[in-house]
Amino acid sequence: MPDYRLRVFQSVARHSSFTKAAQELFITQPAVTKHVRELERTYEQRLFERRGNRISLTPAGQALLTHADAVATLDQQLSETLHGLRNDGGGRLRLGASTTLAQYIIPRLLPGFQARYSHVTLTLLNGNSEQVAEALLRGQLDLGFVEGRSKSRDLHYELLLEDELVVVRQARTGTPAPMPLADVLRHPLVLRERGSGTLEVLEHALRAHQLKLSDLEVSFYFNSTEAIKTYLEVAPEAVGFVSRQALQKEVAAGLLEIVPVPELILTRQFEAVWLQGEPLSGAADRFLQYAKHQYRTLR
Numbered sequence: 001m002p003d004y005r006l007r008v009f010q011s012v013a014r015h016s017s018f019t020k021a022a023q024e025l026f027i028t029q030p031a032v033t034k035h036v037r038e039l040e041r042t043y044e045q046r047l048f049e050r051r052g053n054r055i056s057l058t059p060a061g062q063a064l065l066t067h068a069d070a071v072a073t074l075d076q077q078l079s080e081t082l083h084g085l086r087n088d089g090g091g092r093l094r095l096g097a098s099t100t101l102a103q104y105i106i107p108r109l110l111p112g113f114q115a116r117y118s119h120v121t122l123t124l125l126n127g128n129s130e131q132v133a134e135a136l137l138r139g140q141l142d143l144g145f146v147e148g149r150s151k152s153r154d155l156h157y158e159l160l161l162e163d164e165l166v167v168v169r170q171a172r173t174g175t176p177a178p179m180p181l182a183d184v185l186r187h188p189l190v191l192r193e194r195g196s197g198t199l200e201v202l203e204h205a206l207r208a209h210q211l212k213l214s215d216l217e218v219s220f221y222f223n224s225t226e227a228i229k230t231y232l233e234v235a236p237e238a239v240g241f242v243s244r245q246a247l248q249k250e251v252a253a254g255l256l257e258i259v260p261v262p263e264l265i266l267t268r269q270f271e272a273v274w275l276q277g278e279p280l281s282g283a284a285d286r287f288l289q290y291a292k293h294q295y296r297t298l299r
Contacts (some may be wrong), residue, residue: 006068009047010034013065016055026098036222037066072139090193093283095124096141098148098197100243101270102126106145111289120283124231128223130195136275140249143284144273148197149204157271158288161295165201168247176182176230178260179210188219190228190240198225201268202241207265232256241266 002014011021012032013285022029040047045060057065097106102124110122125135127145136144137154167184191213192198199221219238222228228240229247234256250256272288273282280288 005039006033006064006071009039009061010068010072012036012048013057013061013106018055026076049192071075080147084228091119091281091283092121092142092283093287094140094142095144095287097124097126097145098129098136098244099126099134099192099223100147100198101145103225104235105270106132106241109287109291109294112294113287115284116290117286118285128193128195129197131201133273136273140279142274143288145270146197146256146273147268147270148200149268150197150200150223153271154276155278157273160270160272160291163268163270164244165198165268166226166244167239167240167259167264168229168232168242168256169232169253169259172252176257176259180260181261181263182257184239184261184264185216186213188217188235188238190220190222190231190235190238191218192228192241193223195261196223197268198241198243201266205264205266229256243273 006026008021011024012018015021016076018029022032036047043060046058047061047064048055050289051059095106096133108122114122125141127135129148132146133152133155135141145160148161191202197243206212225242225246226244229250232240234239247258251258274284
């Protein structure tokens with residue numbers, strides 16, 4: 001297992017901040033400083049240049065970061081190998097998915113995959129697209145699933161399936177008539193939080209109409225699609241933007257309705273994502289291929 005001080009050092013180097021490293025690792029800032037100073041005493045080299053409130057790596061710090069990253073990679077490979085031996089070749093699989101995927105897409109796949117690959121130990125992290133990407137870059141996940149338009153050049157993206165965001169509100173009687181975009185945006189809006197793929201897709205579509213979120217009346221930002229749906233059920237004047245995948249039960253029960261807005265096209269892609277240039281583990285590749293097969297069958 002790598003020296004914990006190296007993990008602290010990597011976090012400081014990645015964020016260029018002792019404070020942010022402490023927040024990421026859930027330790028105090030003095031503890032971060034202590035670990036870095038211990039490394040500097042061990043190697044008899046300064047690892048960071050400090051100029052006021054800003055820090056940067058020294059040449060020695062850059063060399064240590066290169067080796068620390070290599071150590072972390074080797075440790076991950078060893079962990080995968082040992083988990084594979086313990087689980088009769090099945091291994092451990094750490095999945096991460098943005099909220100819509102984690103709530104409505106990925107759980108549908110898990111029982112069938114577990115029945116086929118019973119020796120694989122599965123975990124699923126739920127966060128927004130930005131958080132899933134960060135967890136992959138920190139080595140905390142083997143395979144992620146995200147939505148949205150932003151891409152990190154350090155990650156590889158592969159299409160899983162297409163999705164559509166729709167305008168939704170509390171159900172009325174009769175079939176909802178098409179509504180102009182201008183009329184939709186006069187209502188109080190209920191939206192997903194910053195960093196979510198859902199909000200990113202909406203912002204991109206609004207820019208095509210020369211509109212910004214700051215121009216609109218937003219009642220609430222939620223970090224959950226379920227919270228948006230619950231809010232809309234009791235707020236007759238509000239409208240939200242939700243994945244069609246997430247509305248089947250509420251529409252069927254007459255609680256919510258989808259409002260056609262011909263001017264607004266909100267298609268997006270659900271994508272598998274992993275570290276650029278790194279091969280997937282056996283368990284991660286099996287899950288990805290299983291997921292692709294299942295959704296090809298559904299289409």
